[in-house]
Amino acid sequence: MIKAFFVYILLAVTCFAAWLTHVIVTIKAAAWILLLSGAIFAPIGIVHGISIWFGASWV
Template sequence: MSYSAKILGWYLVCMVLAAAAWINHVVTCLNDGRTLLLIAGAIAWPVGVIHGWGIWFGFWP
C-alpha cells in the first residue's frame, strides 16, 4: 500500500468518526431539549464533534 493510500485511509476514518460524533450530538440535543447547545454545535461544528465524543466516553450524561 502506498503512503498516499494510507493517508487517505486515515483521513476517511477520522472524517467518519467526526461525522458520527456530530450526528450523535444532534440526536442527543434534540432528545434532551438542549436547544442552545444544538445551535452552538450546528454553527461551530467542532463543538458538536467534541460534545459527541464526550457523550461516547461518558464525560457528559
C-alpha cells in the same frame, strides 16, 4: 499515499458520527442552545459527541 487516504476517511467518518451523536442527544434532551451552537460551530458538536461516547455528557 493510500494509507493516508484511509486515515483521512476514518477521521472524517469519526467526526461526522460524533457530530451526529451530538445532534441526536441534544434533540432528545431539548437542549436547543447547545444544539444550535454545535450546528453553527461544528467543533463544539464533535467534542460534545466524543465526550458522550466516553460517558461525560454536558446535557
